Amino acid sequence: MVVVTLQRKKCIGCNYCVELAPNQFQMSKKDGKTVLLHGQDKKGFFTLKSNDELIFDACDNAAKACPVKIISVKQV
Amino acid sequence: MQKIELMAPAGNFESLQAALDNGADSVYFGVEQLNMRARATVNFTLDDLDEIVKRCEAKNVRSYLTLNTIIYDHDLSIVKTLVNKAKEANITAVIAMDQAVISMAREAGMEVHISTQINVTNIETVKFYAMFADTMVLSRELSLRQVKKITEQIEKDQIKGPSGNLVEIEIFGHGALCMAVSGKCYLSLHSDNSSANRGACKQNCRKKYTVIDQETGFEMELDNEYIMSPKDLCTIDFLNEVADAGVKVLKIEGRGRAPEYVAKVIKCYREAIDSIENGTYSKEEVIEWMKTLETVYNRGFWSGYYLGQKLGEWSKGSGSHATQKKVYIGKGTHYFPKAQVGEFKIEAYNLNVGDTILITGPSTGAQEMQVENMFVNDQKLSEGKKGDMVTLKLPFRIRQSDKLYKIVENKVEA
Ligand code: SF4
Numbered sequence: 001m002v003v004v005t006l007q008r009k010k011c012i013g014c015n016y017c018v019e020l021a022p023n024q025f026q027m028s029k030k031d032g033k034t035v036l037l038h039g040q041d042k043k044g045f046f047t048l049k050s051n052d053e054l055i056f057d058a059c060d061n062a063a064k065a066c067p068v069k070i071i072s073v074k075q076v
Numbered sequence: 077m078q079k080i081e082l083m084a085p086a087g088n089f090e091s092l093q094a095a096l097d098n099g100a101d102s103v104y105f106g107v108e109q110l111n112m113r114a115r116a117t118v119n120f121t122l123d124d125l126d127e128i129v130k131r132c133e134a135k136n137v138r139s140y141l142t143l144n145t146i147i148y149d150h151d152l153s154i155v156k157t158l159v160n161k162a163k164e165a166n167i168t169a170v171i172a173m174d175q176a177v178i179s180m181a182r183e184a185g186m187e188v189h190i191s192t193q194i195n196v197t198n199i200e201t202v203k204f205y206a207m208f209a210d211t212m213v214l215s216r217e218l219s220l221r222q223v224k225k226i227t228e229q230i231e232k233d234q235i236k237g238p239s240g241n242l243v244e245i246e247i248f249g250h251g252a253l254c255m256a257v258s259g260k261c262y263l264s265l266h267s268d269n270s271s272a273n274r275g276a277c278k279q280n281c282r283k284k285y286t287v288i289d290q291e292t293g294f295e296m297e298l299d300n301e302y303i304m305s306p307k308d309l310c311t312i313d314f315l316n317e318v319a320d321a322g323v324k325v326l327k328i329e330g331r332g333r334a335p336e337y338v339a340k341v342i343k344c345y346r347e348a349i350d351s352i353e354n355g356t357y358s359k360e361e362v363i364e365w366m367k368t369l370e371t372v373y374n375r376g377f378w379s380g381y382y383l384g385q386k387l388g389e390w391s392k393g394s395g396s397h398a399t400q401k402k403v404y405i406g407k408g409t410h411y412f413p414k415a416q417v418g419e420f421k422i423e424a425y426n427l428n429v430g431d432t433i434l435i436t437g438p439s440t441g442a443q444e445m446q447v448e449n450m451f452v453n454d455q456k457l458s459e460g461k462k463g464d465m466v467t468l469k470l471p472f473r474i475r476q477s478d479k480l481y482k483i484v485e486n487k488v489e490a
Pocket of ligand 1: 015017065
């Protein structure tokens with residue numbers, strides 16, 4: 001299973017995660033910060049658990065590219 | 077001659093207060109993500125705007141909101157929110173680089189300042205942006221002679237901004253310069269996917285480099301490995317010429333800097349601007365200011381491109397050349413207003429009579445003074461150690477959790 005997390009508060013809305021993993025991330029028009037799609041939101045801390053191993057690479061690239069390092073991806 | 081406006085950076089409440097206490101005429105700051113210090117750990121939030129304006133208005137200081145990154149479609153609604161909130165909070169102006177921000181700010185009826193990233197370098201561009209903005213930062217790469225030509229032409233052609241007043245020219249007066257043209261840089265994007273133009277600069281140019289010939293593997297010996305890191309800009313020693321060039325606003329760089337940096341730099345430039353005004357500006361004073369400026373963060377100083385000639389003078393190190401540094405020793409616990417006495421808990425190192433101390437806090441700003449005498453656990457002693465409670469006579473109020481530092485010499489490698 002792949003676990004992706006996003007600490008949204010520090011997002012600077014640069015859009016890289018969306019470009020690298022468009023199926024997992026989307027920019028919110030409301031505040032210009034990213035949202036982890038289908039993730040559970042707890043006060044801005046998003047968690048997504050997925051059995052789709054194929055999302056790992058895309059999310060990993062997004063995590064590496066994020067300038068404020070607020071995305072993490074793990075295979076459990 | 078109209079007096080130069082001294083514009084101070086404010087990255088948090090400590091620095092804001094330090095700027096207000098030391099004579100800034102205006103302050104600039106970012107909120108949320110759309111500013112060039114978006115990566116900073118502490119950034120103001122929308123909710124802080126009212127408090128910022130309250131403190132500025134009490135001192136008759138103008139407040140500028142920086143909204144100067146590149147803007148994507150998904151940012152537009154937050155831009156609108158920010159602009160509207162700024163208007164509502166009575167912020168004086170918005171500093172903009174993107175045309176969307178300019179247009180939204182004008183729509184909201186806000187004063188607009190053109191940010192350095194737009195690279196205004198000629199009079200026609202000034203005319204163009206005068207349709208929207210009252211103040212413009214000129215490109216950092218212009219010489220003072222070029223700046224002067226532009227300000228003279230503004231007078232001559234009577235180029236006015238939306239307020240109906242002549243357009244005012246702003247320049248960078250002091251602080252970090254980078255190798256990029258007026259702050260537009262792609263280095264961190266290439267190395268780390270981290271866009272400097274979204275406020276996420278990784279400061280690649282501040283590092284050491286070796287040059288290698290890929291064919292032979294031959295490594296070039298460089299005199300100074302910091303081949304991309306210019307020294308910091310300092311204009312205090314020719315500020316009279318800056319004033320002569322018709323500059324109306326002098327911007328001090330440093331929203332990421334500590335509050336004592338803001339306090340000292342603003343104090344020096346305040347004195348310098350005032351002394352030009354009253355005709356006492358002198359070499360001797362400049363020497364004293366330079367000494368003070370060297371005590372806080374710097375990469376060595378140069379005059380930028382203002383005096384023409386030379387290309388960048390490169391820094392000799394990655395870090396600061398400051399001649400002083402601060403060491404954390406404790407925190408504030410109490411203030412007795414009647415007796416004007418502050419109480420601190422020492423948490424590290426010793427505090428001695430004769431030490432220079434620095435007290436910082438969101439409302440206290442950055443206050444520096446010398447310890448003349450003190451009480452340690454209610455006894456008059458000359459040394460306080462870790463764990464002790466010390467009380468000091470203070471001419472200003474401190475708050476609980478204000479930080480207490482000792483100022484010590486910083487050994488700088490030659
Ligand atoms: S890459 Fe990071 S900072 Fe950029 S939009 Fe995504 S989460 Fe936000």
